[in-house]
Amino acid sequence: MLRRDFLRYLFKGLSLLTLGEGLKKIIWPISVNAALPPNRWLFLVDTYKCLGCGFCVQACKLENEIPVQANVSRTWVERYVVTPEGTLTDSPKEGREGFINNRVELAPGRYQNIPKEKIKKGFFVPKLCNQCEKPPCVQVCPVGATYKTGEGITLIDRKWCIGCGYCIMACPYGMRFFHPQYHVADKCNFCYHRIHKGIKPACVLACPTGARNIGNLRDPEDQVKKIIISQRVGILKGEYGTKPQVYYLGLSEEVR
Amino acid sequence: MYFLRPLMVFLGLAGLILVIRIILVPADFGIHEQGYLYGWYRKSNEQEWVNLAIKYQGRGYCQDCHGEPYKSILSSPHRGIECENCHGPAGDHPTNPLKLKKNTGRDLCLRCHSYLAYPTSKRSEIKGIDAEKHNPSGACASCHDAHKASKPG
Numbered sequence: 001m002l003r004r005d006f007l008r009y010l011f012k013g014l015s016l017l018t019l020g021e022g023l024k025k026i027i028w029p030i031s032v033n034a035a036l037p038p039n040r041w042l043f044l045v046d047t048y049k050c051l052g053c054g055f056c057v058q059a060c061k062l063e064n065e066i067p068v069q070a071n072v073s074r075t076w077v078e079r080y081v082v083t084p085e086g087t088l089t090d091s092p093k094e095g096r097e098g099f100i101n102n103r104v105e106l107a108p109g110r111y112q113n114i115p116k117e118k119i120k121k122g123f124f125v126p127k128l129c130n131q132c133e134k135p136p137c138v139q140v141c142p143v144g145a146t147y148k149t150g151e152g153i154t155l156i157d158r159k160w161c162i163g164c165g166y167c168i169m170a171c172p173y174g175m176r177f178f179h180p181q182y183h184v185a186d187k188c189n190f191c192y193h194r195i196h197k198g199i200k201p202a203c204v205l206a207c208p209t210g211a212r213n214i215g216n217l218r219d220p221e222d223q224v225k226k227i228i229i230s231q232r233v234g235i236l237k238g239e240y241g242t243k244p245q246v247y248y249l250g251l252s253e254e255v256r
Numbered sequence: 257m258y259f260l261r262p263l264m265v266f267l268g269l270a271g272l273i274l275v276i277r278i279i280l281v282p283a284d285f286g287i288h289e290q291g292y293l294y295g296w297y298r299k300s301n302e303q304e305w306v307n308l309a310i311k312y313q314g315r316g317y318c319q320d321c322h323g324e325p326y327k328s329i330l331s332s333p334h335r336g337i338e339c340e341n342c343h344g345p346a347g348d349h350p351t352n353p354l355k356l357k358k359n360t361g362r363d364l365c366l367r368c369h370s371y372l373a374y375p376t377s378k379r380s381e382i383k384g385i386d387a388e389k390h391n392p393s394g395a396c397a398s399c400h401d402a403h404k405a406s407k408p409g
Contacts, residue, residue, distance in 0.1 A: 047377075048378060051378055051382065055338075062344070063345065097367070098367030101387060102372055119373055119374060121374070122373070123377040139293060139294070145297070147296065147297035148295060149288075150295075159298075160297075160301070189305065192305045193307065193309075194310060196306045197306075202311075205312055208334075208336035208337045209378060250376075
């Protein structure tokens, strides 16, 4: 009888404690809402305006201390050229030196020149970490080195990362890479150190046409928020269910 | 009776692991705003990222000392281009770096001005050249002033 009584009292006590906590959230919801962080970041990319100049890629590398000559970048620009035969796409050196000729780089060292009359559509798509609402990269980390902050940005803890590379494999967009110097995972974080001081990320600053824009969902006057709510925007790889927070104007079906 | 000693060994190992965990795992490592699935991390890392040095200062930083090219470029078709795009990040200029570079290479200008006939992109609306035909051996800066963005003469 003693054990049964002990378990009964234990069960009743625990349920009372949890009930109290739950009632508190219903009766005093202010304490829950006060926990909402002041920022919630979104990004808007206008692919009609992108010139393929590559200043954003260069700015990102210099601002975030990624070795410039390394073949990795936190952001990059892809070129899509649609011809009647098919779509050709390339991203020479992640676009950091721009696209200075019409030859599409099919493979390192292998180029294809496309005559002008065959070009039906041609455009540039800059890509960066989508800071997904449901990031697969965060779910697979075995040690808890990567995480989503309350503001919606996914960060990587360089001191905690063991360099297993599981998150790099998990990202469906290919945004993550090994940092060549620190040998841990790295990725775009919307220039976390800049947005916290109220200035724009390096790529947004560098863009000469305003193709890249960062917005704040909690700011009632935010222009990016208004565009995303009122205009036709698209996201990359929606079928993966990751709920990305980078929206594109002018996304075409050829974009992978 | 006979299971007591292995049980004690097992409990001892479990206790040891828990003690090592208290020593090795930082105190602020826990479940934060986004719950266990996305928000399990070391909280002080957020501040470590905020502390990263800022290298790109934006064109307002250049305005006070370099007023003339600043005003000139603002009234030219190049007004959208930040100073640091072509001259490199300002950092703590003039303390560090002492001088920013004047890049007069062709590849810098060809990023936008190599004409690409892409109908659905703003790139095709920019006046451009064929790099192999237009003055292939010379620097663009020998005839064009980037802060005025005009044809030579």
